[in-house]
Amino acid sequence: MNNHTQRLREIRQACELGPLTNGGLDRYWIDTLEARDPLNDVRAVLRARLEDREDCKILFYGHGGSGKSTELNKLV
Helix, strand or coil: CCHHHHHHHHHHHHCCCCCCCHHHHHHHCCCCHHHCCCCCCHHHHHHHHHHHCCCCCCCCCCCCCCCHHHHHHHHC
């Protein structure tokens, strides 16, 4: 194994990959609502859809680490 490969492994091991929870969520959360389209309030739309129907299914997709789980944790 060369030094570059070993270094990449060390970097990956140093990172805590996974959804932010509890203290981490409060520590790293940045509310980006102001930067988003004010006419497209995703949180309000999601809440309305979930309240309208019991059997509602919503798909969240995106690159790993893009904040899907974090957004859902802040929503609830």
